[in-house]
Amino acid sequence: MASPRPFSRYEFLIAWRYLRARRAEGGVSVMTWISLIGITLGVMALIATLAVRAGFRADFVDTILGANAHSTVYYSPTSFYNELTEETYISPGKVQDYDAVTAKIADIPGVTHAYPAVRGKVMAKQGDAAGLGDVYGITLDALKSMPGIVNPDTSMGDLANFDKGIALGIGLARELGVGVGDKVQLVAPDGAKTAFGTNPRIETYEVTYIFSAGRYDIDQARIFMPFAEAQNYFNRDGVADEIQVYVDDPERIDRWTPQLMAAAGEGAQIWTWRDASGSFLAALDMEDDVMFIILSILVLIASMNITSGLIMLVKNKGRDIGILRTMGLTEGAILRVFFLCGAFTGVLGTIAGVVLGVALSLNVDHIMAGLNALTGGNAWQPEVRGIYQLTADLRAWDIFRAVALSLALSFIVTIFPARRAARMNPVEALRYE
Template identity: 75%
Template sequence: MSSPAPFSRYEFLIAWRYLRARRAEGGVSVMTWISLIGIALGVMALIATLAVRAGFRAEFVDTILGANAHTSVYMAPDRFENELTGEVYVTPGRIADYDAMAQKLADIDGVTRTAPVIRGQVMATANDASNVAEVYGIRLDDLKAIPRIVDPETSSGEIEDFGSGIAIGSGIARDLNLRLGDKLRLIAPQGAKTAFGTTPRVNAYTVTYVFSAGRYDIDQTRIYMPLTEAQSYFNREDVVDEIEVFVSDPEKVDDWTLPLLQAAGDRAQIWSWRDSSGSFLAALDMEDDVMFVILSVLVLIASMNITSGLIMLVKNKGRDIGILRTMGLTEGAVLRVFFLCGAFTGIIGTIAGVILGVLLALNVDSIMALINSLTGGNAWQPEVRGIYRLPADLRAWDVFRAVALSLTLSFVVTIFPARRAARMNPVEALRYE
């Protein structure tokens, strides 16, 4: 007669009976409940944290790519030396044949579009208030191709009226108390050239469009102006400062660096979105790894309580172990019974943790909004975090990692007390019964 296969039905029945038994009968102990709850909370925290971190990174990158160029091509500064004095003068590099260069860059495989741009710093004033702003001189068609700027749900005004005024961020509009149709005065330090030198240029423009890019720093400082007007305002007649380039795969924008440099010429230089935000994204990735390790330790601590609970269960079930051994159960069968007791605790705790973690991740935005309202807006400050909300991106890989970690730790810590039960001498167990 062959022996039953490992993990037979009767082993599951015995393990489940032990877990369901009352405390007075030597069943589930307080430590087992503590370990189950601890595992559930640990898995919940791990899943929710990974989802929030992934959502924060996705939102941060989306606000960058949705309102900025993937990469920009500009020229190196020009250097001139005065032959009489020997002094060296440096002037910013400009792009003269910008339409031809923009078309040349657009012909590169993988480049979706290009846009000549002028950039300048100004002081914006209105209604006895002022703010420092960065002006982007751009054409209407190029502005309409920026998704975060032309989003009708977050903007006001008609984008088609851009040619007769300027577009400003919602932060500037709020700080300067501006509405559509109001006048905004811009002051450029390097303005009109006169016989007495260069004087600041002061022009007033009508606000025809107000946008919200989803980034606090952009909404607080950015102004869009028609390209021809910006050329006149910043003394850039027939030239532009840079050409913005958009590619098919922004995450691999570095693959286009060499082709763009070759097409733009010897004095060309490249500045991509990874150059401006790469260090911050690297810090986020490192923080993700650190948070995973820290929360993994919490799950491990909760799993270690399974060991304590099983040791107590083995001690209380010594008589039962002796009887089972005399009835013919092998050491392996006893080991598997108590292994299943611990495994059930880990599995139930993990399932509960997954459910709670998914619910928390799906509702984290609403929960954060409630906490923010209760704390008067101090829980989430856009001027510090950069974005206006705390999103969550629940990914199957993150859930799988949390489940795999929890189950692995739960199964490993169960082996020691299960082996102790299997090696118990049935004679010693029944001596005093």
């Protein structure tokens, strides 16, 4: 007669009966319950952590791309020697023929927009309030290319009036105590040159637009000024400081660097959004790997409790093992029965962990809101984290990794006690019965 195939129905029935038995009958021990709860909590923490880290990275990248150019073309400073004074002077790099350079860059396949820009630092004043500002002199079309700036849900004012004044980040506007229609003084140290030196340039502008880019550092310092006015204000007549470039796939911005260098010509340099935030993104990736390893160790510790629970179960079921062996069950069948006992614990704990982890990830914003209410707003500080809220991004790959890790560890640690049960001598098991 042919032997039953592995993992037959009766093996599942025996394993499930052992798990459902009362402890007095040698059934599920306290250690098994501890391992079940431990695996559940470990998988839940792993899924929630991976989702939160993915959400934080996605929000961070979105706020960068929503308020900044994907790549910036600028030129290296040039030096020249003055024979009269016998001194070497360094001239900051400027884009001389910016219209022609911008047109060449815009013709590159994959480049969606390209605009000249003027950059400068100022002190913004309104009454007794003052704050430092980072001025971007750009055109209205360039401003419309930034989705984080032109979002009507987070902005105030009419973007059509941009050429009549300036646009302020909401943090800077709050610090100065101004709103749309108010006047703000901008003070630049590099102003008009006179016989007595360089005087600071002081100009008053109307605030026509207030925006929130979703990043604390941007909202606290960013000022947008019409391009022509910025040229006049920062003494950039006929030149620009840089060319701002937008592409259709910013995640792969480095592939455009050689083409941008060729189009911009000699002396051009490229600075991408990855260059500006690469170290932070690398730190996030490293932190993701470290957190995965740490939480994997927690899942392993919880899985090891399965071994303790199964060893106790095998000891209590020694008589049953002897009877089953005399009835004709092979060592392989006994091994699979007790393997299934441990596997059931791992599978049930993993399923419960996935359910709780997904539920926690989907409600992380409500949880953070409650923590902020309890701690008076100290649970999440945007001036430290950079973004205003914590979100979760559930990815199928992260859930799969957590499930695969939990099941693999649960199955591996189950093999040792299951083999011990399979190798038990039925004569020794029934000797004193």
